[in-house]
Amino acid sequence: MPPRVVERQEIMDRFLSLEVARVTERAAVAAALLRGRGNEKAADQAAVDAMRREMNQIPIQGTIVIGEGERDEAPMLYIGETIGTGVGPKVDIAVDPLEGTTLCAKNMPGSIATMTLAEGGTLLNAPDVYMEKIAIGPGYPKYVVELDASPAENIRRLAKAKGVATEQITALILDRPRHADLIKAVRATGAAIQFITDGDVAGVIHTAEPETTGIDIYIGTGGAPEGVLAASALSCTGGQMYGRLILDTDEKRERARVMGITDPKMIYGIEDLVRGDCVFAATGVTTGSLLKGVRFKPGMIETDTVVMRSASGTVRWIRAEHRQFEKFEMTTPK
Numbered sequence: 491m492p493p494r495v496v497e498r499q500e501i502m503d504r505f506l507s508l509e510v511a512r513v514t515e516r517a518a519v520a521a522a523l524l525r526g527r528g529n530e531k532a533a534d535q536a537a538v539d540a541m542r543r544e545m546n547q548i549p550i551q552g553t554i555v556i557g558e559g560e561r562d563e564a565p566m567l568y569i570g571e572t573i574g575t576g577v578g579p580k581v582d583i584a585v586d587p588l589e590g591t592t593l594c595a596k597n598m599p600g601s602i603a604t605m606t607l608a609e610g611g612t613l614l615n616a617p618d619v620y621m622e623k624i625a626i627g628p629g630y631p632k633y634v635v636e637l638d639a640s641p642a643e644n645i646r647r648l649a650k651a652k653g654v655a656t657e658q659i660t661a662l663i664l665d666r667p668r669h670a671d672l673i674k675a676v677r678a679t680g681a682a683i684q685f686i687t688d689g690d691v692a693g694v695i696h697t698a699e700p701e702t703t704g705i706d707i708y709i710g711t712g713g714a715p716e717g718v719l720a721a722s723a724l725s726c727t728g729g730q731m732y733g734r735l736i737l738d739t740d741e742k743r744e745r746a747r748v749m750g751i752t753d754p755k756m757i758y759g760i761e762d763l764v765r766g767d768c769v770f771a772a773t774g775v776t777t778g779s780l781l782k783g784v785r786f787k788p789g790m791i792e793t794d795t796v797v798m799r800s801a802s803g804t805v806r807w808i809r810a811e812h813r814q815f816e817k818f819e820m821t822t823p824k
């Protein structure tokens with residue numbers, strides 16, 4: 491058989507998939523040094539700095555599309571910031587250097603460092619507002635669940651498609667007062683609810699593998715930036731997600747308009763949130779059900795990372811042992 495011809499672009503993004511892992515590893519270690527110190531800002535800043543430092547070494551012309559803030563919040567990885575060596579492919583970047591800052595500051599399960607690198611111009615430029623979200627795993631007909639169907643209807647339809655009773659469905663929901671009605675409606679179907687206090691990027695990713703995670707559906711309102719990151723992960727694993735920005739003030743509608751959003755009520759599917767190929771990576775900061783957190787051991791630091799590539803649907807779990815500590819900022823306590 492003749493050798494398979496690998497396109498230049500494919501070589502590039504296969505190569506970049508290791509680079510993104512390196513970036514989230516560095517950010518995770520930086521944040522992990524500040525686990526349990528009660529200082530969300532410091533942990534977040536450490537992750538941001540590490541992420542920026544590492545990304546600036548990658549041969550890309552990157553633009554931050556989903557970042558830590560909008561333009562004049564300079565010290566963060568702000569929307570519109572250019573990143574990378576400036577040589578290489580034009581790419582859109584979504585980052586959440588420390589997803590679940592509170593989890594990290596309180597040393598609670600489930601904080602991660604995460605990013606997505608996508609073809610230039612393909613990620614939704616979402617403002618930092620709330621997004622209504624619903625997500626399920628792969629293997630179901632399209633629109634088996636819908637954002638505008640009632641929660642009870644969605645649970646019933648999902649149970650039917652799965653061939654089980656509604657009592658055998660588990661929904662993952664962010665524990666927030668704004669979800670009181672949603673929680674009541676889901677409970678009324680007999681379905682189980684698993685709560686998270688933060689971290690809905692990982693929350694949505696749980697739906698991709700219900701057999702392992704026990705989560706069939708994610709429902710609720712969380713951050714829009716987190717929505718784009720989660721959608722990029724599902725674009726690699728399969729699954730469905732629908733999202734709608736909550737633009738409930740003139741100021742938010744104007745911010746969205748400036749970012750190119752003309753229909754404030756639009757329901758986005760995965761292919762609208764991520765319109766091309768992407769590479770997603772996440773490294774555990776504190777141990778959660780998706781990833782183990784950073785381990786500081788004598789002579790080495792261990793990290794667990796997941797890297798996903800949409801072009802191939804490959805999901806890699808990378809346990810890394812780092813021995814060159816000078817690559818990390820070890821000035822703070824562990």
Ligand code: VTB
Nearest residue numbers: 589590666688689690691712713716
């Ligand atoms: C979620 C969650 C984040 O924000 O998006 C949530 O994934 C939504 O905002 O980890 P509220 O906290 O205001 O409800 C986080 O908890 C923090 O960014």
